[in-house]
Amino acid sequence: MRKILIVGAGQSGLHLAHGLLSHGYDVTLITGQTSIEIRTGRPSITQFTLPTVLGYERELQLDFWSSVAPHMEKFNVHMYPPGSPPMVIQGRNDGYILSVDRRVKMADWLEYFEDRGGKVVIHGVTLSDLDYFSRMFDLVVVAVGAGELGALFDRDPSRISAARERVLAQVYIDGVASTGDSDDTTGWVATTPAGNVFLVPVLTAQGPCHSLFLVGEPGGAVDTWHDKPSPQQQLDRMKDHLRQHMPEYYERCRNAVLIDGKSRLIERLHPQVRQPVGRLPSGGLVLGIADVVVTxxxxxxxxxxxxxxxxxxxLTSILDRGDRPFDEAYLRRMFEDFWSYGQSAEMWAQMISTMWDTELPEHLQEVMGAAMVYPEVADRWIQGWDYPPDYQNWLLDPVLARKYLAEVAATRGR
Ligand SMILES: Cc1cc2nc3c(=O)[nH]c(=O)nc-3n(C[C@H](O)[C@H](O)[C@H](O)COP(=O)(O)OP(=O)(O)OC[C@H]3O[C@@H](n4cnc5c(N)ncnc54)[C@H](O)[C@@H]3O)c2cc1C
Structure with a gap:
């Protein structure tokens, strides 16, 4: 039986570990925190489980929350061009999106992995540990997210061109007002030159509430966190930013209160792509996954x-390999197979990151205008989050976008 070691029990490490266990592999998961430490620790960036990924989780019997978490069936997108009224669209997901506090989700998955007979070791892994492990296992997968071991993998600037450092502030709040067409089945997301905001229903250990998170440029209009504000000060400042830049969001959040004193986050993030294979001092190879290689x-x-x-x-690549060795060429191919999808997410993120650099691109304004009139255009925009490769067929290319809009208008006889 093939022996696989996964270092890190986050979204990717646990998903892969459960998948391999289901196929009879001998899987060991080494991670720095127990499930209790995860449950009682800091929150992380609010996650969205999009419909396709939810399907993957169901295949592995890992969807524990569909019956209790709010279902986001639609999204409202507000775009605030300077000096003009906001453009607002509402699109439907193909299915629903769930958002579950990472502390709940990862702790439950980790405990379930042990219950199923998976081996869990609680240990903060070092480089010399990895050297030793690489001789004991057929494959070592490094799934440490933003952890320091990621430095083992060299940056690859050729795969990401517009990466920018971001500052993120997030709070979990109660008391968000509903509006006429927006209840807990609707996520809200806004984009402005000052920054972007997400306001989404989320399931935490205390029950459903809302996550409000604000992303901006370091030193920009919504980066007011240098003095390490208290949680209450952070919420107050976030409300101020909403009032100034996204008034519709302020109206919903003006009476909101923190769910507790620790469910907040202020973080700096630097998107990057790294080489997928790390070489250890002894010459052994390890494979990076998810945030270790692509953010x-x-x-x-x-x-x-x-x-x-x-x-x-x-998971598919490991199963396909059968009993053959995981040599460097194969490890690189595993990443390339993922990257054929992952680069589309990167291209979408780059478009969103750069669209306020100068004037808002004309074709985007035309798409938003059409999406306000034709629900199918709004739906396609929203459903692209689940499958960003579709954006290459229209949204990312002005010519293709206009061609699509003309087709929609023709179908509608306008
Ligand atoms: C730049 C950037 C942008 C992001 N953008 C988004 C976004 O747009 N949307 C979104 O939903 N999320 C975003 N995220 C968050 C991130 O993508 C998700 O949190 C995702 O869960 C990462 O999954 P992962 O499995 O790679 O790592 P994680 O879920 O972070 O898991 C890492 C695990 O490794 C463990 N670990 C770390 N070091 C060690 C060690 N030495 N030994 C043992 N265990 C260790 C940790 O305890 C943890 O269990 C972003 C993050 C970054 C950095």
Whole structure:
């Protein structure tokens, strides 16, 4: 039986570990935190489980929350061009999106992995540990997210051109007002030159609430976190930013309160792509997965989607390999197979990251205008989050976008 070691029990590591266990592999998971430490620890960036990924989780019997978490069936997108009224569209997902607090989700998956007979070791892995492990296992997968071991993998600037550092502030809140057409089945997302905001229903250990997260440029209009504000100060400042830049969001959040004193986050993120294979001092090889090798701009909301798709793609490649060795050429091919999908998420994130650099691109304004009139255009925009390769067929290319809009208008007889 093939022996696989996975270092890191986050979204990608646990998804892959469960998948391999289901196929009879001898899987060991080494991670720095127990499930109790995860449950009682810091929150992380709000995740979206998009419909396709939810399907992958169901295949592995890992969807524990569909019956209790709010279902986001549609999304409202507000775009605020300077000096003009906001453009607002509402699109339907093909299925529903769930958002579950990472502390709940990862802790439950880790405990379930042990219950199923998976081996779990709680240990903060070092480089010399990896050297030793690489001789004991057929394959070592490094799934440490933003952990320091990621430095083992060299950056690959050729695969990402517009990466920018981002500052993110997030709070979990109660008391978000509903509006006429927006209840807990609707996520809200806004984009402005000052920054982007997501306001989405989320399931936490305390029950459903809302996550409000604001992403901007370091030193930009919504980066007001240098003095390490208290949680209450952070919420107050976030409300101020909403009032100034996204008034519709302020109206919904003006009476919101924190769910507790620790469910907040302020973080700096730097999107990047790294080489997928790391070479250890002894010459052994390890394979990086998900955030270790690819992080995209949080403006695009693709982090968890990409992580799971990477895990799913690696699972297929490992099964396909059978008993043959995981040599460097094969490890690189595993990544390329994922990247044929992952680069689309990257291209989408880059478009979203750069669209306010100068004037808002004309074709985007035309798409938003059409999406306000034709629901099928709004639906296609929203459903692209689940499958960003579709954006290459229209949204990312002005010629193709206009061709699509003309087809829609012709179908509608206008
Ligand atoms: C630049 C950037 C942009 C992002 N954008 C988005 C976004 O747009 N949307 C979104 O949903 N998410 C986003 N994220 C968040 C991220 O993509 C998700 O949180 C995703 O879960 C990452 O999955 P993962 O499996 O790679 O790592 P994680 O889920 O972070 O898991 C890492 C695991 O490794 C463990 N670990 C770390 N070091 C060690 C060690 N030395 N030994 C043992 N264990 C260790 C940790 O304890 C943890 O269990 C972003 C993150 C970054 C950095």
């Amino acid at each position: 995209t701009d949080p403006f695009g909301g693709q982090g968890w989607n990409n992580s799971t798709r990477c895990a799913k793609s690696y």
